[in-house]
Each structure stands twice: as C-alpha cells, then as structure tokens.
Amino acid sequence: MPIEVLMPALSPTMTEGKLAKWHVREGDAVTAGTVLAEIETDKATMEVEAIDEGTLGRILVAEGTEGVAVNRPIALILAEGEAAGALDAAPPAAPVAQAVPAAAAASAALITAPAAPAVAPVAPAGPTEIPPGTPMRSMTVREALRDAMAEEMRRDPDVFLMGEEVAEYQGAYKVSQGLLEEFGAARVIDTPITEHGFTGLGVGAAFGGLKPIVEFMTFNFSMQAIDQIVNSAAKTRYMSGGQMGCPIVFRGPNGAAARVGAQHSQCYASWYAHCPGLKVVAPYSAADAKGLLKAAIRDPNPVVFLENEMLYGRSFDVPEIADFVLPLGKARVARPGRDVTLIGFSFATGLALAAADELAKEGIEAEVIDLRSIRPLDHETIIASVARTNRVVTVEEGWAACGIGAEIAAVIMEQAFDWLDAPVQRVAGKDVPMPYAANLEKLALPQVADVVAAAKAVCYRR
C-alpha cells in the first residue's frame, strides 16, 4: 500500500499553506530525510522530508498550489517492490502524519511547535462600532495589524516602525510583511538585539516629535526595557507638568504561545496596566486589532499593545471601512447573555466565547465581555453587565495574583457589590512558570472546561 505524504503544519495555528516547490519528481527514489517539497505560509517557509524509503509514485498537489489544507495528502510514496498500480488502489487516507517538518527550517522565530491545544471557534461578529450592512472581509489578525500600520504610515510621515527583524526578515511573525518594500529602510528599521537601548531610543524619538511603533519580538523581551517604558515613557508627561509627550506604541506578541517554555510564555497585561501614564490594549479579533492599533498609533500617549501569537493566523471578519478606528478604553459585548458574565481579553476572549457555547447547551446564557483595553478599564460596561447577570467569571492566561481578574473583582466589589449573587471567580494561568511538556502546559493554561466549571459554580449549578 503506498504511503501518503500529508501536508504538515508549521505551527499549532496553521490550517493551510502553499505548496511552493517540489524537489523530487515522480519516479525518483527517496530515502528518509530526502527533501520532498517546500511549503510556505504567510509566516514561514519549511521543507517537507520523507520519513520512509521508496519511490515517489505520484504527486497529488501541483507546485504553486495555495490553500492546501493541513493533513491533506500531497504525494504517494511506493514502498520497495510495490507496483505503480497500487497508486490507484490507495484508499482515502487515514490521517497519519507521514511527513515531518524539517526542524531547523520550521523554527522561523523562536517559536513554532506542533501539537496545538484545541482552538476556540471564531466569535460572532458584533462590535457596536460597525454600522449594520457594512461589507466585511475575512482576514487574519496578522494581516489586520499589518494593514493598520501601513494605513497609519501612509497617513502620517512621522510614524515609523522599529524592532528586531521587522524589515528585511518581514517580521519574526511576519506581521510587518511588505512594509519595508512600501516605506523603505528609513521608516521600517531593523534594530540590533538591544531592547533597552532601542526602546529608549524610540522614547527619545517620540519626545523629539516622531511617532514610533516599537515592536518587541515578544513582550517577554520588553522586561529588558521596562525602565524606559515606565520611568521614561509613562511618567515624563506628568513630571514635566504636561510639557512633554510621548506618542509611542510598544507592540508585539504577549502571553503563552505553544511549547516555548517559561521565559517566552508570560502575560504582561497586569505589569503594564499597573502604571498611570500608559494605555494598555489587548485585542482578540482582527477587526479590533486593526481599529485599535490605528487608534493606538494616533494616540498622543504611550500605548502598550499586547498581541497574541496564537491569534495571528486566525481569521475574522473586518469591516471594509476606509478609515476604521476604534476608541481605546471601550470594552465590547462579544455575546449578550443574561445568566452570567464572562470577562476576558486577547486569547482568553476566545475561551470565554467557546465556554458560552458549551454553557448554552446546558441552558445557561452567558454574556461575554471582551475588554479590549486593560488601561483604561471600561468599568461602565463591566458594571452594566453585572447588573444584568449578577454573576461574573474573569478569564485570563496570566497569573491570578495581582492580575487583571483581581482588579476586576475589586472594581465590582467597590461599585457593584449589591448586584452580586455570587462571589466573582477567577480563571487564570496556574501559579507556576510555564512548563514545556505538552500535558503540563495544558494544565497550566486555562481551558474552556475551566471556564465552564467556574461559570456553573457562580450560577450554583453542577
């Protein structure tokens, strides 16, 4: 029976890719390790290797084909002595991965690993800022962020992007794809790997009248630069009696990716949200990513813009509005409901939405609030929801201690105590550094089932 070569996944979030090139032809002998083909996504390129010996019997997907689904058979390999006639007899594939990514090529940045936790379904579109009847286009969060930067750079020559690998490499996560070509090396600037220095330089450029976008390859690396973000960017306006300003955006992926270990998997939302003088934004959908990033770039204050690697490749509907800008500081009711409020941001919004689907099957109508902004925090939307549902579960991937859930619980205690029918519950990352092992990592991160269980608990349901 011929062996099927399947379309591999470069990352947990990849669902399809382009078959860029075949390195072998039908009839070629292959051995384990022979490079068969190259595949591409908007994020990275990798080689597909054979893991068995034999002859390449048939190519099922021509080179240049876009949108090849993960796990679709792309070729058949005949084992030694197997006749070509066996090719037509091959039954539909049992999806056993017969191709493995060449590890070196797959590691586009510091990340990418196989075996993803199940991803939550896409949210129903319903931001209130989008007029009914607006035409929508599906795009990934990655594309939405890129478009936001490109639009703002076209609009204002003082806006520029700097960071590690943002220019020639097209972004470690391919968020800045195409920007160098359009705007040139004076405005899309590769920096040395010196976060402290280039962050301070960006702050100085903002003091000097420009509007920098500083990309951190991940927010974990912003710890090298947190002095410049907090002591210089956030405080100088106040310390100068309003004379100075720091219009700057610090952006990049934040929080857990997949299997990248403790130093690359931390959520910094509460660290930055703690500080007056900063705004902190953490979008979930592509539409929000676009509208909020455009707003962040225009904002005259320093904005920490927390993205999420697991969301980069996910597609959402984005309104086709010429200049789509969303207000900072406004939460979004992502799903209305009457029984319990689930409050999340960034990736956790997806968990909350998936949990709401599960709860609906058991007759519990959960309202989901996507915070979008962590600072300023939209107390009004939170309190109004508590007044409707009287029960709250917060969901975040970061640690619970001094976290965003803790802040929300305190706000509700102070402003809506009498509305509560149950104590607020927090679903958060476990109080440990992120483990590497797949099973432990899954245990460390909040899962949909945890949110469902917490929601039932505050509803006093089993």
Add this chain to the structure above:
Amino acid sequence: MAKAVRKAKAGSDSSRPRKAAGAPGREIDADQLLRYYRDMLLIRRFEEKAGQMYGMGLIGGFCHLYIGQEAVVVGVQAALSPGDRVITSYRDHGHMLACGMAARGVMAELTGRRDGYSKGKGGSMHMFSREKEFYGGHGIVGAQVPIGTGLAFAQAYRKNGGITVCYFGDGSANQGQVYESFNMAELWKLPVLYVIENNQYAMGTAVGRSSATVDLYRRGESFAIPGRAVDGMDVVAVQRQATEAVAWCRNGKGPMILEMKTYRYRGHSMSDPAKYRSKDEVTKMRAEHDPIDQVRKRLLESGGADEAALKEIDREVKEVVSQAADFAQASPEPDPAELWTDVLKSA
C-alpha cells in the same frame, strides 16, 4: 550686560562663537569670555543659593549641585546653534540655566511651586523646556543616553540639520544601555554628541574603583566612535573641542565622545558629606583649577575687563539669583486639582 567693559570689535555677533576662538595661540574674544564668566557665575551662585535653601528646608528630596563643573556646560552650549537639543542626568540645574531657562522657573520647581517649570510636579531632577530644546533632567542613571540618541534620531529622520548633546557622568559610563546607544548611533550615523562629565566620583565611588578602564573618552572605540579627553575646568578648551565635535556630528559623520575631566566640589547630593575624598583634594582643585577663577584671571590679565566690570557682573548675577529665590518662595504650592492633571494627554 557688559557694555561698559567690552573691548570687542564693533559689529561682531556675540551670540555665535567665532572661528578665531578655536585657533591655537589666539586669545579668545573678550566678549565671549565675559559671557562665559557671567554664565558660569550664574550657575555657581544659583547652586549656592539652592544649597542654602535646601538647608532651610525650602527644597526637599534630592538636590544635586553642579558647583565646580560649570565650564563644561557653558563651553559646550557656546558651540551649539538654534535647533540643537540638550539632555542630561539629574545634576541638571546648570544645564537648564546654560540653555537659557529662567532661573526663577528652575528655582520655583526646586521649591515645588506652581510656577516651576514642571508646575511643581517634577522637582530638581525633572524639568524640561521644549522652547529651549532642553529635554530633561532624568533621574535614572544612564537612561538619558538612549533617549538623547533618539532625539538625534528624530533630527536625522527629519533631516533638519540639528544635533543633540547628550550629557552623562562617569557613573553612567558603565551602564549597558550606553553601549547599546553607542552601537546604534554609529550604525545609523546619528548626530549626537556624547559629553561624559567625569567628575571623578559616581556618588561615592571613585572612577578607578568602579571602572575597569578609566579613559572614558575611549569607550566608543569598539564602535569606531571617536573620542577626546578635554580639560573640563577650562571653559575655552571645552568650547574649542565642542565646536569641532559639533561640526563632526552636524556633518553627518555620526556621534562623537568628549570626556570632560571635571570635578564637583560638593557632595553627590545634599545628603552626602563626601567622606570618600580628602578635604585637601577638594581645596587643591578649587585653588588651582576653578573654572570661574581661571576666566576671571584671563580677563584681568588680557585687559578684557577690569575689577569694577567683573564686580558689576557679580552684582547683576546675585540679583538674578536673589530674585529667583524670592520668586520661588512666593509662588504658591500647586492647586490640589493638579494632582490629577498631566497623566495622559487627551486624544
């Protein structure tokens, strides 16, 4: 100010340093020397007054005096043009005065009053003047170096011909972010002049006790940034070297480092009794190298000014400082409502 005593050629533009000033063996213009004398004296008297007011409890918290180092900032400032920017550390009063910021606004900030440059919300280490291109006043050792490099980045980005002077001390010179900045400044040929004010002590630690190499002007060598050591107690030497360095930066050749060998007479801050050095060391420095005495002597010997003229400048400077002190005490405390303003700018 010096009309009565000037010996300078008529019609000369006293607001700009002249070419002749940099030529070796030629005496510097009396006009210029008088201006340096006046500017350095203003800093000295201002700082002395600030020290007194601190002692009286009118100034709180941290207060780092610049006494002894006046020649550095006055000499460098003389080499700058309109549109050039200045940024420094927390020992910043002298820089602000040299940039032309009003003594009374600086003093009122020291007393924490509403007429201070930061409305009383910044204090000694945190004052700014966009109008005078002074970008602070930074309280974190070394943090002003990448920021200053970024100010120069913005000037290069806008191609406006301006340069930034980024001052830091021998203490900062060991900070990692300084070298990250050097690397980018040279890599991108940014118009930034790094002025290291080596006053020999990082707080209480002598340079030799904290630095593996003590020739700080050579700290840019591995980035190919040229550096020079300058007698930072001699305002004329400072001005000459700064003029050349500024031209280097302005002509697109990238950054340059000037290490100013200088000395602070007072402690690191007001709460420092300076037990880490001998009284003799300080006395000797004051007696033999004082920047103001040097200029004074030069003026008198060259006939650039007589005792009476200098006395007139002394009187005038004292008056400015005394008025600043009065103003700073008369200015009211900030309105309590100011607590909540200036955190964020409305979009």
